Amino acid sequence: MDDGLAVRTRALRKTYRTPRGTRVAVAGLDLSVPAGGVHGFLGPNGSGKTTSIRMLLGLVRPDSGTMHLYGEPVPERLPHVMRRIGAIVESPKFFPAFSGRKNLSLLAEAIGAPRTRVGEVLELTALHDRGDDRFASYSLGMKQRLAVAATLLKSPDLLIFDEPTNGLDPAGIREIRQTMRDLGREGRTVLVSSHILAEVEQVADTVSIVGQGRLLAEGRVADLIGAQAAGVRATVPDPALAAAVLEAQGLSARADGAHLLVDGVQDASEVTRLLGGHDIWVSELTRTGQDLESVFLELTAEKGLEATGAVR
Ligand SMILES: Nc1ncnc2c1ncn2[C@@H]1O[C@H](COP(=O)(O)OP(=O)(O)OP(=O)(O)O)[C@@H](O)[C@H]1O
Incomplete structure (x- = not known):
């Protein structure tokens, strides 16, 4: 074989x-x-x-x-x-x-x-x-x-x-x-x-x-x-306003203190493009993909397994 x-x-x-x-x-x-x-x-x-x-x-x-x-x-x-x-x-x-x-x-x-x-x-x-x-x-x-x-x-x-x-x-x-x-x-x-x-x-x-x-x-x-929903964190002048703009476009976004968090976007440039279209300019953008640890915890939860002591 x-x-x-x-x-x-x-x-x-x-x-x-x-x-x-x-x-x-x-x-x-x-x-x-x-x-x-x-x-x-x-x-x-x-x-x-x-x-x-x-x-x-x-x-x-x-x-x-x-x-x-x-x-x-x-x-x-x-x-x-x-x-x-x-x-x-x-x-x-x-x-x-x-x-x-x-x-x-x-x-x-x-x-x-x-x-x-x-x-x-x-x-x-x-x-x-x-x-x-x-x-x-x-x-x-x-x-x-x-x-x-x-x-x-x-x-x-x-x-x-x-x-x-x-x-x-x-x-x-x-x-x-x-x-x-x-x-x-x-x-x-x-x-x-x-x-x-x-x-x-x-x-x-x-x-x-x-x-x-x-x-x-x-x-x-x-x-x-990557299979897990990736997102981005953006620095914008008014995160609440930016979140409202993106929500209106069908994205899942929210303000988190001084930052804007957007879930489930594979292409980060989509966020800058949509916000730029409303004269909202992004000064910093980072991806917030999951790490293996969260993947593991999700998998064990999905399969109904006990994850205690699983990872560090
Ligand atoms: N010789 C043995 N007799 C009885 N139980 C055993 C024996 N060897 C391993 N086990 C049990 O089998 C299970 C799997 O152990 P194993 O050592 O293969 O896991 P592991 O993933 O390599 O863990 P670790 O990272 O702690 O080494 C555990 O519950 C362990 O207690």
């Missing part, structure tokens, strides 16, 4: 037995990750992201459903397709007294990757300047990036990051984001799970939003946000 997808799951399901009964972790997940670019796997804590990733990697056995990686059914064909997959699920063990470069050289030798690849992956993860320093002297962010570098040694087509910025400081977060963007631009597929919407919004080309083990929405980040 070649459907252009790096990852495809259908009706994927996993329940865990707990002392208090069974817990549904993944409830029929249909995940489609296009090949090439960064795909955000987004959902609140406990929505089944880690369980899904672990099933894809053959670490957890699903109850039912199907999974494909690059068209190959898994877990059956995992030994065959695994060479194309790199997963940063937990940090590998590095020797603290050796440099990053030395650690990578040892790993490259162990997996039969060419020596030249070590310099390339240090470059890709922006560690080339510090490659000769001892691993023990690295910040947490650098250690994480060395883990990414180690995964890149075998040039995987698909990289899976499970909550990669957990525990990182803002500089570390920026660096790992940049690494993910670079990998996506190189044509690799990056699947990154997160419960932080703002984070995914900044790096992902496409996104799947899950809640309670199910897919709630998928698509391009810009489309998911």
Whole structure:
């Protein structure tokens, strides 16, 4: 099967037995990750992201459903397709007294990757300047990036990051984001799970939003946000008068203190044109499109799901 997808799951399901009964972790997940670019796997804590990733990697056995990686059914064909997959699920063990470069050289030798690849992956993860320093002297962010570098040694087509910025400081977060963007631009597929919407919004080309083990929405980040009614905020001399003018033209507008708010306009120039026609001149105009966070809250409300603790 070649459907252009790096990852495809259908009706994927996993329940865990707990002392208090069974817990549904993944409830029929249909995940489609296009090949090439960064795909955000987004959902609140406990929505089944880690369980899904672990099933894809053959670490957890699903109850039912199907999974494909690059068209190959898994877990059956995992030994065959695994060479194309790199997963940063937990940090590998590095020797603290050796440099990053030395650690990578040892790993490259162990997996039969060419020596030249070590310099390339240090470059890709922006560690080339510090490659000769001892691993023990690295910040947490650098250690994480060395883990990414180690995964890149075998040039995987698909990289899976499970909550990669957990525990990182803002500089570390920026660096790992940049690494993910670079990998996506190189044509690799990056699947990154997160419960932080703002984070995914900044790096992902496409996104799947899950809640309670199910897919709630998928698509391009810009489309998911744009699909929600966008609006504009304008600065005008008399917002109440401007709102009345636009209302008379059939738009939904209101004064908000010193500003004019207009809902549901896709083309902001329509607002300036209509107001200009009445000699009302706009001195400032900003779009007020929704962010992923409000999209998520709307989706969970639409599907009647509990969104508590969903996002931050
Ligand atoms: N080994 C396990 N035994 C029992 N329940 C589990 C186990 N692993 C996960 N769960 C439960 O399954 C549900 C989904 O968990 P999972 O870790 O897959 O979600 P997640 O979206 O990755 O969340 P987080 O961001 O918190 O890691 C949760 O209710 C969790 O408590």
